[in-house]
Amino acid sequence: MDGHPIESLMKTAMESIKEMIEVNTIVGDPVETVDGGVIIPVSKVSFGFAAGGSEFNVSRPKEDSAQKQQLPFGGGSGAGVSVQPVAFMVVGQGQIRLLPVSQNAMLERVIDIVPQIIDQIKNIRKSE
DSSP: OOSOHHHHHHHHHHHHHHHHOOHHHHBOOOEEOTTSOEEEEEEEEEEEEEEEEEEOOOOOOOOOTTSOOOOOEEEEEEEEEEEEEEEEEEEETTEEEEEEOSTTHHHHHHHHHHHHHHHHHHHHHHHO
């Protein structure tokens, strides 16, 4: 046995995570809309990893001190991945907008629109 058994557990778990996570997981594939715009999803990716093990010393008569004794090993590893959408980037009509998906998105959207509403009110007053 070249390395400790925990090494193979960790290697297997990390390779599995690597297969699940790629750049398109964070910034998704663009989707083209009917009017020629493009929507790109943006996500938050979190992952966790744990591994552990234990060797059990079984009482055996010492055979030869030069011979390396392999102790029984028990171990495990695990990983978890969470993907949460955070925003959508909308490209089209000569502009780029970032539309957040959070709970505060409505308030942020209202704050973004306030200057446009003020301009429209000014235009209405001028025309009267």
